[in-house]
Amino acid sequence: MSVLSSWVGIGEADRLLLINFKPTSRYPVPMHLYAATTNPGKLRDFARAAESTPSIRIEPLPNLSAIPAPPEDEPTFELNARAKAIYYSLRAPGLLVLADDSGLEVAALDGAPGVRSARFAADLAHPADSADNQDLRNNAALLVALSPVPESRRQARYRCVLALARDGQILHTAEGSVDGVILTAPRGSGGFGYDPLFFVPALNRTMAELPPAERLALNHRGRALTAFLRHVNLAHSS
Numbered sequence: 001m002s003v004l005s006s007w008v009g010i011g012e013a014d015r016l017l018l019i020n021f022k023p024t025s026r027y028p029v030p031m032h033l034y035a036a037t038t039n040p041g042k043l044r045d046f047a048r049a050a051e052s053t054p055s056i057r058i059e060p061l062p063n064l065s066a067i068p069a070p071p072e073d074e075p076t077f078e079l080n081a082r083a084k085a086i087y088y089s090l091r092a093p094g095l096l097v098l099a100d101d102s103g104l105e106v107a108a109l110d111g112a113p114g115v116r117s118a119r120f121a122a123d124l125a126h127p128a129d130s131a132d133n134q135d136l137r138n139n140a141a142l143l144v145a146l147s148p149v150p151e152s153r154r155q156a157r158y159r160c161v162l163a164l165a166r167d168g169q170i171l172h173t174a175e176g177s178v179d180g181v182i183l184t185a186p187r188g189s190g191g192f193g194y195d196p197l198f199f200v201p202a203l204n205r206t207m208a209e210l211p212p213a214e215r216l217a218l219n220h221r222g223r224a225l226t227a228f229l230r231h232v233n234l235a236h237s238s
Contacts, residue, residue: 034061036088036099041192048216049225067091077101077161080115085165102160104194108149139197154182158220162228176223191215
């Protein structure tokens, strides 16, 4: 049985579309996936990852700014990603909508910030400097929360879950993660989010110190997207 035929809720038209689409030069028209995010860092990651698969293009969901944002109040990354994919796909009939939920899990903080990664500083009522953007404020809040924790206990994990939906039906999910350590001070100017604090021991650099291509190959979002594309290719060849 085709892998795609086992996808939850997939309709016959969607199944045939994906099975009949094969990522080779014989098929000049690429499959379009529409990312339900306005985060410029995420959009860059998606676009760069798709560059290695010309048969698939990932573009911003049209008119996303006009759609009220969903609450994102689920307890796990997967449930949030699924909820967002369903929500936005119902508002973009016929389109393949790709949503993600991602964040940082710190062992010494019992997995926090977790699904609240983007709102961590606000949750802690961490004071905002007028010059701080959201990423800087979240990083500052994380450093304060970890201030009593020794370097030997600052293990952390970046996690990302992707969900693909069409017309309110989940077609597939994929997950990626990467382990690291949270530093006591930021290093590097690349990336976004907690990248300046997320140190990868094997490379002796933070995510923010890596070139874009290397960062995407290593980070949680790139790994999730790689797993997603691999699944689609497997389905095509079955």
